[in-house]
Amino acid sequence: MVFKTESAQSGDLRALRFPFAVADILRKRHVIKKELLKQTNLVPTRIAILGGSTTTEIRGMLELFLLAKGIQPVFYESGYNRYSEDVLFGNPDLWSFKPDIVFIHTTWHNVSQFPQLLESETEVEQHVRREMARFVSLWEKIHTGLGAVIIQNNFDLPRLRPLGNLEASQSFGRVNFLLRLNAEFAKYARSHTHFLIHDILYLSAQVGLAEWIGNSYWYSFHMALSPTATVALASNVAAIVKSIYGKSKKCLVLDLDNTLWGGIIGDDSVQNLILGRDHPVGEAFLDFQRYVKDLQRRGVILAGCSKNDTENAKEGFSHPDGILKLEDFSAFKANWNPKPENIREIAAELNIGLDSMVFVDDNPAERALVAQELPEVAVPDVGSDVSSFAEILEHEAYFEVHKLVQDDLSRSAYYNSNAQRKASQSSFCNYGEFLASLEMTAEIGPFLPVYLERITQLINKTNQFNLTTRRYTSAEVEAITQDPAFITLYGRLADKFGDNGLVSVLIGHVFDNTVELDLWLMSCRVINREMELVIFDALIEQCQARGIRKIVGVYIPSKKNSMVAGHYSSLGFSPMGENSEGRELWFYDVPATYSPRTRHIRRPAEALLASASAESASVTSEA
Amino acid sequence: MSDEQNPLSPPSLNPSTNHANGGMTCNEFLLEMDEILDLPAGTLRGHEKLEELGNWDSTSLITFIVLAEACSGVSISPAQIVTCSTVADLLRLARAEGSPA
Numbered sequence: 001m002v003f004k005t006e007s008a009q010s011g012d013l014r015a016l017r018f019p020f021a022v023a024d025i026l027r028k029r030h031v032i033k034k035e036l037l038k039q040t041n042l043v044p045t046r047i048a049i050l051g052g053s054t055t056t057e058i059r060g061m062l063e064l065f066l067l068a069k070g071i072q073p074v075f076y077e078s079g080y081n082r083y084s085e086d087v088l089f090g091n092p093d094l095w096s097f098k099p100d101i102v103f104i105h106t107t108w109h110n111v112s113q114f115p116q117l118l119e120s121e122t123e124v125e126q127h128v129r130r131e132m133a134r135f136v137s138l139w140e141k142i143h144t145g146l147g148a149v150i151i152q153n154n155f156d157l158p159r160l161r162p163l164g165n166l167e168a169s170q171s172f173g174r175v176n177f178l179l180r181l182n183a184e185f186a187k188y189a190r191s192h193t194h195f196l197i198h199d200i201l202y203l204s205a206q207v208g209l210a211e212w213i214g215n216s217y218w219y220s221f222h223m224a225l226s227p228t229a230t231v232a233l234a235s236n237v238a239a240i241v242k243s244i245y246g247k248s249k250k251c252l253v254l255d256l257d258n259t260l261w262g263g264i265i266g267d268d269s270v271q272n273l274i275l276g277r278d279h280p281v282g283e284a285f286l287d288f289q290r291y292v293k294d295l296q297r298r299g300v301i302l303a304g305c306s307k308n309d310t311e312n313a314k315e316g317f318s319h320p321d322g323i324l325k326l327e328d329f330s331a332f333k334a335n336w337n338p339k340p341e342n343i344r345e346i347a348a349e350l351n352i353g354l355d356s357m358v359f360v361d362d363n364p365a366e367r368a369l370v371a372q373e374l375p376e377v378a379v380p381d382v383g384s385d386v387s388s389f390a391e392i393l394e395h396e397a398y399f400e401v402h403k404l405v406q407d408d409l410s411r412s413a414y415y416n417s418n419a420q421r422k423a424s425q426s427s428f429c430n431y432g433e434f435l436a437s438l439e440m441t442a443e444i445g446p447f448l449p450v451y452l453e454r455i456t457q458l459i460n461k462t463n464q465f466n467l468t469t470r471r472y473t474s475a476e477v478e479a480i481t482q483d484p485a486f487i488t489l490y491g492r493l494a495d496k497f498g499d500n501g502l503v504s505v506l507i508g509h510v511f512d513n514t515v516e517l518d519l520w521l522m523s524c525r526v527i528n529r530e531m532e533l534v535i536f537d538a539l540i541e542q543c544q545a546r547g548i549r550k551i552v553g554v555y556i557p558s559k560k561n562s563m564v565a566g567h568y569s570s571l572g573f574s575p576m577g578e579n580s581e582g583r584e585l586w587f588y589d590v591p592a593t594y595s596p597r598t599r600h601i602r603r604p605a606e607a608l609l610a611s612a613s614a615e616s617a618s619v620t621s622e623a
Numbered sequence: 624m625s626d627e628q629n630p631l632s633p634p635s636l637n638p639s640t641n642h643a644n645g646g647m648t649c650n651e652f653l654l655e656m657d658e659i660l661d662l663p664a665g666t667l668r669g670h671e672k673l674e675e676l677g678n679w680d681s682t683s684l685i686t687f688i689v690l691a692e693a694c695s696g697v698s699i700s701p702a703q704i705v706t707c708s709t710v711a712d713l714l715r716l717a718r719a720e721g722s723p724a
Contacts, residue, residue: 022689023686023689023690023693023694026659026682026685026686026689026690027655027658027659027686027690028658029682029686030658030661030678031658031661054681056680056681056682057681057682057685060682216700216701216702217685217701219702220700220701220702220705221681221701223685227685227686227688227689
């Protein structure tokens with residue numbers, strides 16, 4: 001992989017986009033940081049970097065890449081190679097720092113003991129067990145003592161191979177041993193939701209081992225990585241952190257002509273499009289379509305945006321070799337309007353923010369226009385060579401996810417069924433009749449382990465219908481779930497068109513016969529469907545069951561949550577006032593008898609039973 | 624004794640004659656160092672002691688190495704920089720004394 005040493009793009013911040021301009025990033029880091037700190041609404045986070053080597057440079061680069069993703073970190077940094085001692089001996093500085101995230105930056109240099117030559121399989125297995133036990137004790141103590149999400153490097157490979165190719169095949173070979181450890185790390189990750197692997201085995205291959213490790217830096221400063229590798233690593237770790245905070249993108253907006261196929265559908269007609277294995281460029285378009293289809297399968301929403309007559313554009317998807325079909329797109333705009341206008345309409349149609357979108361177009365003028373008119377939309381500089389489109393999207397890690405849950409996989413189906421809902425709505429003159437026609441059922445209940453990933457995901461990415469915009473890590477959500485001093489509620493909603501999934505979350509802490517609502521949010525998928533009413537009904541039931549007499553609602557205004565400014569007022573809460581930070585408090589006296597507010601959502605008993613026995617919805621992928 | 628011969632002499636800063644190994648002039652290099660160290664342009668003159676510069680840290684040091692290679696084609700090892708005590712020493716390294724990349 002080639003990292004550019006000079007940015008070809010204007011603006012210092014461009015250096016942080018792939019291909020990374022390493023020299024520019026290093027040289028201009030102070031200017032870049034000052035520029036990034038001008039952003040508003042940065043999400044704060046506390047990250048402890050525990051290093052098996054020097055980490056000062058990683059910290060500096062990670063800060064820049066996180067700021068570029070709207071996250072403002074404060075750091076704790078262990079002493080050189082003190083990653084283990086700081087945790088196992090409970091360094092008070094680390095404990096008082098209270099990290100949200102612990103990043104353990106270890107590399108192959110930190111393996112305590114490699115197998116000896118000709119050691120038996122049994123002896124090698126004992127080495128694996130010992131090494132794992134050492135790391136697991138570290139991870140367990142972080143989890144129980146600090147409650148932080150752990151991001152752990154797996155192992156890269158050494159550049160030198162004294163055994164040559166036998167390193168890979170013999171069980172005592174170092175390459176073989178490191179790959180076994182990596183498999184054990186991955187196995188641990190699959191069964192621990194708070195533990196995430198940062199894949200430096202892949203990253204080092206991507207950068208190239210010769211570029212990955214700088215011997216002179218290692219011998220002089222015990223820096224395990226070269227500057228080029230440090231930048232790549234910081235970008236990759238920042239992508240994981242971004243996904244933890246729900247800031248990954250949701251929607252890929254695609255041009256069609258010369259982006260998904262070669263040629264102009266309106267001029268060339270479908271049979272002359274360059275697409276398929278019989279043409280070198282056609283094969284590249286096919287592979288890009290396959291990559292896009294893979295993204296769609298794992299939950300990325302697709303939208304088409306093309307300057308074309310609609311019918312011509314649709315015809316392009318009838319190409320016999322094409323992988324993408326029209327039905328893969330949740331929104332489709334083919335007309336002669338300016339693309340920024342179309343993208344705005346797509347965002348409104350899908351009910352997502354412009355900052356959730358990535359726009360790919362081979363035409364630099366269209367990219368420039370969208371970047372200029374819609375700065376919230378990510379517009380990667382993909383160039384005009386289709387063979388590099390997917391790689392550029394990959395490097396930017398727009399769609400990084402740290403866990404896949406069933407709701408992600410169903411997302412496209414939801415948006416497609418939503419089009420049916422909208423069509424259905426237009427046939428009713430009375431909105432109540434429309435709601436009744438949806439035949440909605442809700443499953444409401446206290447947080448269940450099976451849903452914690454989705455709940456955490458929703459907490460960290462919902463901005464609009466969110467009364468307080470408080471963010472919680474998965475460890476915090478888990479702790480709250482087990483704490484009787486809290487009331488928790490999740491809500492799932494289904495209708496005759498399909499399952500909307502888990503769409504609402506409420507957390508309140510209980511004190512003195514009162515519950516204060518720390519968090520109440522709802523996915524914009526189900527706005528105006530009475531979902532907030534059914535949650536409120538369930539909250540009242542919980543309060544009555546626990547003898548709670550008063551509910552305190554909290555509203556913290558943000559740039560994006562004005563839609564819920566009148567939420568508590570509309571539910572009949574009375575104002576308690578506003579503090580100096582603009583935090584509004586509302587109260588509601590829990591009545592002895594209460595009539596449910598919901599009119600159009602049923603809560604069947606079987607749904608409640610189902611919630612108690614729900615099977616694992618979490619999909620852990622080994623792919 | 625020329626600058627190149629005497630490691631203790633700061634380099635002449637004539638911008639038209641002092642090119643760092645065919646890359647930037649010394650003045651340009653000093654401006655780059657200003658930026659690396661987050662100082663106003665034109666602050667550094669060459670005589671400043673590195674240990675007295677607040678922002679001279681390991682990242683600045685690595686930046687200097689990367690920059691010397693990118694802009695002047697000069698490969699400098701971290702060990703060479705550790706022996707430098709002033710900005711002028713760095714400039715001298717960037718100009719000629721490292722091995723060509």
